[in-house]
Amino acid sequence: MDPTLNGAGYKAAARDLGFAVVSLYTCEYTATAPDHAAGDDLSYYAGEPEEAVHAVTEAGLDLRAVVPAMEVSTHIADRIAELLDLPGNEHALAGSRRNKAAMRERARHAGLRIPEFHLVHALDEIAPAAHDIGFPAILKPTSGAGSQGVTLIPDAEALRDLGGLETHDAFDMPITEWLVERYIRGRQISANYYSFAGEHRLVDMWEFRQPDDRDYDFPIWDNMQIDDGHPEWHKVDGYVREVLDAYGIERGPSHTEVKCSDGEVYLLEVAARLPGGPMVGMWTEHSALRPYHDSIRCFLGERPAMFEAPLTFDARCGAIAIRNDDEPGTLVAIEGLDAVRELPGIEEVLIGYQPGDQVPVTRDDLTIPLGFYFSGADRDEVLRMLKEIRSRVSLRIERPSGAAR
Known part of the structure; x- marks a missing residue:
């Protein structure tokens, strides 16, 4: 289902397992993505499960x-x-795994801890709710996905x-409703699992680390x-x-993000x-997990081997985003890029x-200008690399104010 971008890896895995690749594309975004049908034996286009x-x-x-390959259609895959x-x-709960x-x-019905919230459907409803x-x-x-449209409201002035x-989400679909939630301060962590017949196997957890203690609406800075x-x-x-x-x-991969505050854990989102x-790339490189193959096996009703033995990594993994947190401008140069490429442990730029280019x-x-995926021997090595990368690379941006920094 919508095997584009990161989900395109399912095509090679399906063929490797001896299956023809039949891809279903469900929305305008995926159907028009460049080369979206590359690797398909058959391609279909439909927006509704019955169709x-x-x-x-x-x-x-x-x-x-039926294998959901992209967030935009996980709920449709369950219904199909x-x-x-x-x-x-569980298809009856599919919508709750997609729409926030x-x-x-x-979560409220199940008694799970979540931030207080209001659902609004118009801009003039946001202020009273906040x-x-x-x-x-x-x-x-x-x-949507990828934090697109997520906005911190620090005070009434905002x-x-x-x-x-x-006005549109990451899949180019119109935004017609929002949650207005209480902002939770604390550590933000993502947890990745595989499930089979209701048994859950933890793959790993990642912490979103921030440059300081300011409130934020986009979590990606240092990730380890x-x-x-x-x-x-x-x-x-x-x-x-x-x-x-x-x-x-009950089966397949899942990605859950939470905030930990004052000894409590709050759900931010869950996705199947x-x-x-x-x-996914780090798992393939540094563990015995075969993410796409193991996901397909779960949906075939076959218990993957990763459930039978402890999952270990031969390195600690990290990622870094070099952001533009100032005003928009024209990118003049990426300084220090070659020096960072040569650092041991850099795996992807x-x-x-x-x-x-204009950089927002x-x-x-x-809208991340530059990022790196890397690995180190242990936690201390990853922390050292995060500092080393930031000390070596920078964006030189010419801004309307006249500053190029």
Whole structure:
């Protein structure tokens, strides 16, 4: 289902497992992505589960699994699997694993700890909701991904001009509703699991580390893999297992983000899919996990080998985003890039803009100018590399104010 971007890795894994690659594209964003159908044996386009089922059954295909490859269609995949009587996650809860309003209602029903929130459907509803919640508050579109449209509301003054809010999400779908939530201060952690027949196997956790203690609406700055020596590890593990059960995640990968504050864990979001960012590539490089193969096996109803033995990593992994947190401007140069490329442990360099490009303020995954994925022998080595990379590389941006920094 929508095997584009990070999810395109499913195509090679399916073929490696001996299957034809039948790809279903569900929305305008994925259907028009460049080369989206590369590697397909058959490609279908449908926005509704019933339409998709009709198309593939009319073709006489012997379907063995429905695999959600991208966040935009995880809920549709569950419904299609149910219609075809194939293994999947609890289809009645599929919407709560995708739409954040439904996600919050499910959490409230299940007794999971979440921030106080209001659901609003118009710009003029945001201010009253924020005043009721209290400041700081945070505004989140109920769909989308990658923090696009997420906006910190630090005080009442910030409500005076909301005209610059995003109108479309990361999948180019119109934003029609938002959550206004209480902002939770504390450590933000993502936890990645695989599930099979209701059993949950933890793969790893990552902490979103910030440059200082200011409130934020975009979490990606320094990101590093943590272990069971981290002070929040065991609380997060116990809480996320409750989340996976409450949302009917019974098979396949999942990615859950939480905040830890004053000894409590709060749910930010849960998704029945592989994580984005550095995780999948790092797992493949530094562990025995085969992320795409193991995901497909879960949806085939086959227990993956990773459930039979402890999962270990031969290195500690990290990622870094070099952001533009000042005003927009023209990128003049990326300074120190070659020096960072030569550092031991650098595994991937992600360049979002070239000299001459206009660089916006970094507000989401789509506007990160420069990033690095890397590994080190242990936690101390990863922390050292985070400092080393920031000391060596910088963006030279010419801004309207005349400053180039």
